[in-house]
Every structure is written in structure tokens, then in C-alpha cells.
Amino acid sequence: MVLQKRLDYGFNGYQVPPMPRATRSARRRGSFKKKHEGNQMCAFDLLAIVAGKLLLDKESAPSSSDTSADEDQRAVINSAVKNEWQDEEKSLKVEACNQGSADKNIYVSDLSHVHQQGCSSKESLVTQNDLNLGLASALTKPDCAERSNAERFGNGQSKCEIGTLASKVEGGSSEYIEFGDCKLEAETKRAVKDEPHKSGMVQSSTVANICNLEDPVVLDAKPPALVGSDSSAKVPLCGNHIPNSSYPTNQDDVNVVIRDDDENSSGCTHPITTKKFFRPAPRIGDRRIRKILASKYWKVAPRLKDATVSNSDRDLKPVFRKRQNCYRHQRSERIYPFKKRKHFAYSSPSNSDGGMGCEFVSDSSQKGSNEDASVSCSRMRGGQHTSFLPRDSHVKLRIKSISVPELLIEIPESSTVGSLKRTVMEAVTAILGSGLRVGVLLQGKKVREDNKTLQQTGISRNNKLDALGFCLEPNPSQMPPSLCPGDSPFFLQCDTPQPILRYPHTTGVVHQGICAVPEPHVNNLGNYIESDHDSAPSPTDTSMDKSTNSKALVAVPAMNVEALAVIPAHRKSKRSEMAQRRIRRPFSVTEVEALVQAVEKLGTGRWRDVKLRAFDNAKHRTYVDLKDKWKTLVHTARISPQQRRGEPVPQELLDRVLAAHAYWSQQQAKQQFKHQQAGTCLLI
DNA sequence: TTTAGGG
């Protein structure tokens, strides 16, 4: 689209809330990005966190008291799932892909692969209201052809696929993460074998690499007593004391506050509302974490569980506190899963064949005692010891892929890709947050009898490799009753303890559907591209403000579940693109004129003053921008008009540029000369 | 944080 109209620029009298320079600079400072290059948390991790939590919830739910083999199996799988989801350093991101068919598919996929496969977010995306969304791990798919596997189900039925599962697991711990006013609990793994200072310490990269554990670690079996208590279990398991931690450790959890980028306050500043739900920002580490998470690319949740960023509970809103207690309670029930993972740790970690379904491996002979301890532990919890035999044949599973329910998203055509991404992200988060459970499929059929043993069901080690499948399916029990008519679709809901979705930049727009968002300007999930809100009201900018039209999402559970083959991602995946490059905003002639005028007056080398003088209200123009623009202006003025590109700058302006440049260069030279003179005089 | 300059 061509800019038809010039920017109405601020110094002409437009009143735009000035952006705090400090934040702006902080954001712009490259050092920050660099410094935290490793501290990314990708969308996938977020999903993992959510899913991990839910799976855990499910796992420890007292309601499922029976300890049938099936239940055990699910528990084990749950462990693996949540572990794996947080394990991979997949640089995933919600991407939109147009495969050239009528179907538009959106994938959560690896950055490096999306484009590789010819899927570009630049392609036209939102041309219909009913988008067919697929969550796919592109990196796990050799090519687009395989992806079409998912597509061929058509708009209504395509499956959402998420991630690969491998079965490599280590110890773990759970922690809290706040996304805006959402609070999630995340299960994270922990290198048990590491030195305490290594595994537990919070470095500057608190949010960084928690998954770089290459070697599976086998835990020694702990006496049940250890498993019973939260605190007692943690120490030996995780060695998580934090010697030089910059984080206070007076609490049991980690509270990470995600705040939005400063850009989000553009248009209207909401300094207070933004903070409403957050804990009082406290001590040392908080700022860093906050920054890291605000950097739009998150990696993995902080791994230390015994540290907390904030120490005051009293300031929490009641509902918040309640939530926290709730989580804390859950945590204490979640010790045993960690141990159970040992069970899984033995299965081969390396499987990169893109098979489908899962694999059975005989496991009866290995590491009997350790695993038995954990397994028995879980069974004891259910009150049954009878089924447990030390030499029981174990079925070893390797889940290579798992399906998640289908997502349907409705979004106006006028929405931008950026908002679409956010929307998908939110939908994904919501769908995972709405409650999932693991379904078991045998020979394509769902196994519903939870009480049957694996043997009875036919899930034995003699089984075929692909006979067994797993899927994630909506969990009706976790859905808000009011929003769940029958077993119908589950909706996004905002005021559940689960991930809360917010729609950014929604200036007073009513969200259709269930979400009533208190703080529309807080964007804690996406904040991708167009968070750079332009305060200068050009027609382009207003039209680009798509997020205003964000609508509520409706997610429909998939009826159609089938595992797609996926290949595990490499652990050291390429760093996803760091902080998003700012969108390009060509200078309008008006702006150029303002710039020239200011430079004529102030000279080159005083860009901050230039900024203040002429661009104070254009918060998207930094003094660096102005300096750069001047640089290019000078260059433009020197080249022939034929070589120039973009909106033509009047020759008159270019002449002034050259004149001013010459003048101030001369001045500068004079200054330098004088200084030199002074210096030599002193020396002599 | 700003400036200056290369990429």
C-alpha cells in the first residue's frame, strides 16, 4: 500500500502523550537484547507451561482415584508431555501460512522452517472469517506435503498438532509465572546432577536455558517419605538452593511479571492500570525478569522454584492470593510426578524418525528398583498396592506426536497479521488453559475405560509400534459450566485462574464474546509487530490499527484426532529472531522538513535536541533515527535524482540539507581545530 | 544516555 497522505507530524501541534525517554531508550538499546539473547521464551514454551500445568492438574486430581494401569499410563504420559513441552528449545512462533489452497492455515512452527517452506506471514492471510488453524511443529515436518496432511481434513476438521514428544526426562520442579495478571504454574525440569549452584542458581539468565540438559539423569529412588513433603523432596531432588541468587527466596515460587513494552502505552498511557494486577515490583531481579519477558521472546520459565521475585503477599488482590494458594496446594501434590519421570528417562532419547504413533519397548529388565519405587509411589497414592509387582512387565512408550484440539478463530479481515498472530496465540493459550486431558487411542479407537489395565486393553509390549496413540482433548470437567453447553465447544474465558487473554490496544472496543477485559492496553502475550503504535495519526496508521477489531475467540474441540508424524526438534535450535525489528516508517516530507529546519538551527551532533525540538511528539522517532535520517538525506542530496527512491524529497529541502551539512561540518571542524590549538598550547 | 559511525 502506498502512503497517500503525509504524516501529520507532531510539531505541527499534534498532541501525543510523550513517551518516557528512558523506556524508549531502554527498549532501543541493543545491549539489552544482546545481553539476553539466550533468554528467550518462545510461544511454544508458553504452551508447554500451560499444558504442563493442566496435565499436572489432571494428574494429581484426586477425583481420578482409581489406579488402574491406564491411569498410571496416563500419568506417565502426562509427565512426559509436560516435560517435553518445556524441554525443547523450539523457537516457535505463531505463523500464518498460506499453502496456496483455499484453506488458510496458521501454524505454530519453527521460524526457520516456516519461511523455508515457502510460508510467509506476508502472504495474504485473513480473507475469511473462519480460519482453519493448525498448530504444527513445522520443524518436525520434512516438507509442506506432510503438513498438508493436516490440511486435507478441511476447514472444519483439520487437526491441530502440537509438538513432538520424546521421552527424555529429568527431574523437575514447578514454578509460577505471571503473564500479566495471569498466573501459570509451570513444571520445569531440573538438572539433578548439576551442582547446586548450577542447577538452582538464578543467573542473569533466569529465564534462560533451563533445557540444556543433555544427559538424562537418573535419580536414585527416594524413600516415600521424601516424596511426601514438598520441601523435603525438593532439596535432594533438585539441589536448588541459590547461593548467590539475586532473588529473594522467602517464598515458594517464582513470580515473574510480564509487562508490556513501553510502546503499548502509546496512544493512551495507562501507567497505573497496567500495574494494577501486578505485585509491587520489588527487588533486584525483578527488573531483569521483567525486561526479559517484556522482550517479546520468551524462552522458558525460570527454573528456580524457591525464589520469588516479589515478597509481599499482602498487596495482592484477594482473588490473586486465592489463586496462589490454590497453586501452592497443587504443588504439594505434585512431587511424585517428578520421580515418575525417572521411569521415562530410560527410554531412548534419540528418536528422529518421523514415525507416527508411539513405540513399544520392553522395559521389564531395566533399573527395576528405581522405577519401581516411583511407580509404586503413584500407586500407593491411589490406595492400591495390589497391582504392583516389582517385576511387572513395563510398556515403554515413545510418543512422537500428540494432537491437540482444533481451534477456530474468528477475526475481522481488517485485522493485521500481527493481531492474528496474537489472537492465535491467545486462542492456543486459552485452549490449553481451558483444560486438557490425554486421550488414548488404540488402533485408532479411543480407549475410554480408564480402569482397564494396559494388558487388558491390549497395550502390551508386543503391540505394534503405531497401534497406540495419544491426543489432547478438551476436558469438560475443567470448563466453566456456564460456558460449556453440553460437550460443545469451549470458549475463551478471561476470568478463570487460567491464562487470561487480553486484547491489546483495544481502545474501548467491546470484545464480542466472553472476554471482558479490564485493561485493554496490556498485552502480555503477543506484542509482536505492531505494538509500535504510531501516535502520529496518519491514515496508514489508523487503518493499521487492527487490534481494535479483535473479537472473541471460540475454540471448538476436535472430533478428529490422529497423530501426525513429527521429528523432534534439535535442542539447540537457532535463536529465533530477536527483538522484533521495528516497522519501517519512511519519513514524510513534512518530517524531513522539520528535521532540516531543526538541524539548520541546532546543527549536527545534537540529535537529542533535534528530537526534542522537532520530534518530541513523535515517539517512534528516536534521536538515532533522526541522525540516521539526516545521514541518508545527505546521501540522497548528493546522488542524482534518478537514483533516489521512495517518496521524493523536494530539491529545495535537499539543497538545504547540503547547505546545513556543509555549514555544520565546517563548524565542527573549527571546533576541533580550536580544541587542538588549546591542547597544543597547554603542552607547550 | 547520547553521539558517531559502520552494517
Place this chain on the structure above:
DNA sequence: CCCTAAA
């Protein structure tokens, strides 16, 4: 526009 050294 980004990144950074240097001030």
C-alpha cells in the same frame, strides 16, 4: 533500521 563503541 540495527548495533555498538565511546564519550
